[in-house]
Amino acid sequence: MNDVLAAVLEAIAVLCYVALNAFVLIWLERKIAGHIQRRVGPLRVGGPGGALQSLADGIKLFSKEDFRPGGRDSLVWWLAPLVSMTPAVMVFIAIPFGQHLIVHDMNIGLIFIASISSFGLLGVFMAGWGSNNKYSLLGAMRAGAQLFSYEIPAILSTIGVVLAAGSLSLETIVAKQSAHWFLFPQILGFIVFYIAVLAETNRTPFDLAEAESELVAGYFTEYSGIRWAMFPFAEYGSLFTGCALATTLFLGGWHGPLFLPGWIWFLIKTYILVFIAMWIRWTLPRVRIDQLMDLGWKFLIPLSLVNILGTGAYIALVR
Amino acid sequence: MATTTPGLQSQLMTLNLGPQHPSTHGVLRVVVTLDGEEVVEAQPDIGYLHRNFEKIVEAWALPGVIPFSDRNDYLAAIANEVCVCDAIETLGQVELPDRARWLRVLFAELQRIISHELWYGAFGMDLGAFTPFLYGFRDRESGYLLMEKATGARMLYGFNRVGGLRNDVTDAWLKELEAYLDFLDKEAWPEYMKLLIDNEIFVLRTKGTGVLTQEQAIAWGASGPVLRSTGLSWDLRKKRPYLVYDQLDFAVPTGTHGDNYDRAMVRMLEIKESIKIIRQVMKRLPDGPVLGKARASVRLPTADYYARQESPRGEVGVYLVGNGRPNAYRLKWRAPTFSHLQLVPLLCRGVKVADMIANLGSLDVVMGEVDR
Amino acid sequence: MSLPRTVWNTIKSVVIGHSVTAREIATRPITVFYPEEKPEFPTGSRSVPVLKVNEESGYINCTSCGLCERTCPPGCIDIEQAVDPATNKKKPWPHSYTLDLSHCMVCNLCIEACPFDALEMLDVPELATYQVQDLKFNKEQLLDLWKTGKAIRIAEGQPMPSN
Known part of the structure; x- marks a missing residue:
């Protein structure tokens, strides 16, 4: 009984955090976009800076008409937002926000995240x-083509870290970085991983799936109201988890030079990565589908293989 | 044709791109036949913005045609006005004051800058970069404010009259224009280049896509930047000088490959050249009236005349026939982007959907002009 | 193009592009909060032709000659001449003067055509209404509009009043 209660409480905590996080990220994105474009972004809801704009939007989306396109495949259409949102939430379970601040530390944490996040597709x-x-x-x-292709470099680029840490458990990986982060020995892996995260979360320059100027809104063109809201919700959730994973694997997780609580360090690093992702989004144009595939298969995968080879050779020769 | 794997059926898909679509620049509809991501056939369908311009103006007295012609290429209204004024003045033998001549050049070139700024933003948007759009619009807005201060209207000016201009400009306005040009030259233009045109993703996306050979461009009646990007230095301001262009010193930027990148570069360099032209005009602007005497009612002789000028999009032409009455017997409008739109099936056959959007964007189509 | 050069160009141009957006993020937004804060509307911008009240006589200058009605390209001006009911003779002022702003091009041609200095161009930009019929202004409304803003008459090619 206690186990069930704990699981339910954990699930509620994760959901609350994911929701709050999505609200913050959407607001942040709009603010950053605004200021990059010499605008001010949201301003009027919730005090200075329009901090509660996302909440107001959420209420609006909840109260909108539930529009259903004609000729839809009802069950598939109805399930799709849930199926794309669930993995985005589930990934949070395995991410260590601080020492012992993790919902469930698994000894196969990395594999869990990799397999669950593939469900988003x-x-x-x-x-x-x-x-x-x-x-x-x-x-x-x-x-389909994009997410499938970029799973591979994303996973391959983390293998270097796994080799160096000797563990798949994310807590252990972070603990191994107490002396020095894996960023510099694994700089290739970090770059490949970050680009793959951008591609997996459908962000410019890789936002082909929802390319506004070409496909109106891509796969969620026909969704509106709260069903539509689940897609950006999932997207921002996976953007955060992608950046959190990059922090965990390459930037030393909760370790920081100053005497701040570990989870604050973790969040600072993650939000810096999120900010860079947003900055990239509002600066670069979109690539074409064949260029995207070329980048993934002909550049990032070889690069991550080189990274694995180098790491392996280093470990074999030096240790 | 759809590629078939044994045991797997596949079929072509027809997609209606537009008339309500984010990147059709107005109300263009393109019927696209797709084989997966590849365009098999793209057929533009026009007429959603048809206003019956050519027939209506046959019933209107000629001075009224000028403000109506603004609505054709609404992103470069001055170019339309100047062209239709040229036709009426030549045919009706109306004297044009010297200052009006120079001011028309000034406004036409300012219009060219504003139009290309909008194109820059829209093309960036077509390629998925949203920020260039707002930078382009920011500077276009200051340009429009200048236009409003000078002419009284932001977009559809109604500024030219038969035999001159509606009103004069002041020295204070010319100073503001100077400041705008300085900002454009030193800050905005380098920023445009750094943010989008020099970006490697942009270069990879545009180089070698939408290639148009010189023969094709001539055969399909292309003009303006689309023609010049193929390497032919054909600019009516040089080849058939009108107003005072023969007294001005400017270059005609040309491309070499005729691809999307060259079209973009030609337009970017034209902004620079227009700045140069406006500076020269401001230095040499003569004093005097801007509106001649005989203007109240102009009667055209029984004759015809084809006036053509270099608008930001290419050769805009007015074929005007008179028969002794104060209105035109016939007025034919030659729209440059009407010819360019015919290139869409040619340019888009066998390309990816993303490149089709880029091709449409680099042709810089204005539907008000195409549909008339 | 060779791969190393493409990679180098990409890195270089991406860094340069981000430096542009970083500089813009630090500059002040150019947003004008429109309903609360009015942007600067340039004097002399054209919004609607209005009937002018003569300062000396206190009446309108219009003699109902119909020149503006004939000049107007889209035909949005409609004048009805006043008639003396007793003698059935026409009087030199308009019984009604209607201007349909929803058709008007704001081209200024009516003002240039008017030989009696009866029309002026208003510069009040906020004339939006919910109903298109509300844009049909009669004589009294045009006179009221004239009082709301600064109306000018440019017909001789003179410079704009102040800019």
């Missing part, structure tokens, strides 16, 4: 198929 694909819209279908096809 399924939701995107279902949305594209179930909507009975050609733009959605094109977006889903693009997303």
